[in-house]
Amino acid sequence: MENVPVDTDLDRRIAQRLKALRQERGWSLDELAGLAGVSRATLSRLENADVSPTAAVLGKLCAAHGLTMSRLMMMVEDDFAPLVPEHAQAVWVDDSAGFRRRSVSPPAQQLAGEVLACELAPGARIAYEQSPRPGLEHHLLMLEGELSITVDGQSHTLAQGDCLRYQLFGASLFVTSPQRGARYLLFIV
Numbered sequence: 001m002e003n004v005p006v007d008t009d010l011d012r013r014i015a016q017r018l019k020a021l022r023q024e025r026g027w028s029l030d031e032l033a034g035l036a037g038v039s040r041a042t043l044s045r046l047e048n049a050d051v052s053p054t055a056a057v058l059g060k061l062c063a064a065h066g067l068t069m070s071r072l073m074m075m076v077e078d079d080f081a082p083l084v085p086e087h088a089q090a091v092w093v094d095d096s097a098g099f100r101r102r103s104v105s106p107p108a109q110q111l112a113g114e115v116l117a118c119e120l121a122p123g124a125r126i127a128y129e130q131s132p133r134p135g136l137e138h139h140l141l142m143l144e145g146e147l148s149i150t151v152d153g154q155s156h157t158l159a160q161g162d163c164l165r166y167q168l169f170g171a172s173l174f175v176t177s178p179q180r181g182a183r184y185l186l187f188i189v
Contacts, residue, residue: 010092013076014058015049021065022047036064037129055094055101059128068132070107070114070188080108089117098124098181107188116186120147123178131168137189140164145182148175158184 022032022043029047033040038060045051046061053061055069062069073090090103098121105115120126140149142158149156150173151166158164176182 019047036060062132074107113189136168139187143183147182
């Protein structure tokens with residue numbers, strides 16, 4: 001993974017937004033813990049920005065709120081602008097999972113889609129228990145490496161140049177081999 005500056009303030013903004021979402025729904029930490037399958041203690045630490053969220057935990061929280069991870073990021077990132085220079089594209093990293101996500105074309109209320117540039121390290125494994133929104137349309141274009149994806153129980157192995165198109169209704173799993181990571185673009189509609 002190349003060295004691009006990570007937005008260190010992003011974790012604090014994510015924490016504030018997660019807390020606001022929970023409070024807007026009138027949920028206690030215990031209620032959200034039950035809905036998302038994340039411990040109350042972890043939720044508290046996340047909302048206080050004591051720890052950085054992992055991709056798996058953010059996926060669970062987004063599903064509980066009925067949001068895509070990118071929609072959550074949109075809520076904490078800048079407003080819609082036609083030009084998004086590379087240096088202005090928000091980067092989020094989950095070192096524990098070997099995952100790096102750059103919001104190339106962030107979501108906006110006026111636009112239907114978004115584009116993410118993602119990198120998974122060799123030996124990475126990220127599981128999402130459910131779709132944040134049933135029927136969410138994904139187009140995943142492999143740029144480099146190899147990636148095994150299981151979507152709603154069906155497995156696919158992708159190599160450079162392959163494109164996997166799907167609507168997400170249930171669980172998904174992203175796995176790279178121990179020898180090789182993956183770089184891909186994810187278009188979400």
